[in-house]
Structures are given as structure tokens and as C-alpha cells.
Amino acid sequence: TEALVKKVSDFYIETKSKKSRENMDVLERQTDSIRRELNGAITGVAVANDNTFNLNPALNVRRAPSARRQVDVQANTAILTELVKQTELAKVTLRKEMPLIQVIDAPILPLKKEKFGKAKGILMGGILAGFLMILVMVVRRILKELT
The missing domain is CATH 1.10.287 (Helix Hairpins)
Structure with missing residues (x-):
């Protein structure tokens, strides 16, 4: 190039x-x-x-x-x-x-997109869902104890 x-x-x-x-x-x-x-x-x-x-x-x-x-x-x-x-x-x-043409930054190819694999996606989704469920349960218990 x-x-x-x-x-x-x-x-x-x-x-x-x-x-x-x-x-x-x-x-x-x-x-x-x-x-x-x-x-x-x-x-x-x-x-x-x-x-x-x-x-x-x-x-x-x-x-x-x-x-x-x-x-x-x-x-x-x-x-x-x-x-x-x-x-x-x-x-x-x-x-x-005479125009001054200067290359400021050398061109590079676009970065590759990193996709999650199915196993990695399921594992990350499970951890996130588990964390959210625990958070919801803790908040419900705190609200029940206050009332």
C-alpha cells in the first residue's frame, strides 16, 4: 500500500x-x-x-x-x-x-473480530445469570426484613 x-x-x-x-x-x-x-x-x-x-x-x-x-x-x-x-x-x-503529501500514519489491516464460542458464551451467561439471581434474592430478603 x-x-x-x-x-x-x-x-x-x-x-x-x-x-x-x-x-x-x-x-x-x-x-x-x-x-x-x-x-x-x-x-x-x-x-x-x-x-x-x-x-x-x-x-x-x-x-x-x-x-x-x-x-x-x-x-x-x-x-x-x-x-x-x-x-x-x-x-x-x-x-x-507543489503540494505537500505526507503519510501521517501507515495503514493497517482492520482488527479481527473476536467472537465468543458457544461454550464460553453459555458459561459467561450462566455466571452472569447466577450473580443477578443472588443479587435479586438478597435485595428481596432485605426488603422483607425491613417490612
């Missing part, structure tokens, strides 16, 4: 949090992708700056690739910041939607 409870619990958690988990996976993939792009853009800025080092200030056209790469870095930084924020929000949402 514990295996059945575990299976049902896992299935319920999986179906309850499926959308949030998918959303979080997509955000994590996008974050990783943008992080790679940002690293590439930073490297590109460094390469472009190395290529334009000590360049004649009149030749601004040669600085255009460096400026473009710098814009890419800034855009990717802004996107990455927003994606990291959204990923953290998705993680919080997933934790909120």
Missing part, C-alpha cells in the same frame, strides 16, 4: 506542477542561451577593441563593430537580468504549486 500511495502522490505532484515546471525549464534554457550570447558579445567587444587600438581618431568607421558589440552586450545584459528574475519567480511559483 505504501508503494501505491507513493505512486499516486508522485502522479498528483507531477500533474499539479507540470505547467510551472515546463515554464521554469523554458526560462532556464533561455537564460543559458542569453548567457552564452553575452559571453560571446563580451569577447567580440574585446576583439574589436584590440583591432582598433591606437587607431587614428578620424577613422570612426573602424570603431563601428566595437560599438555594435557594445550595444549587444548591453542588450544581452538587460535580457539576462530579466530572465534571471523571471526564472527565480518561476521557481517560487513551482514551490508554491
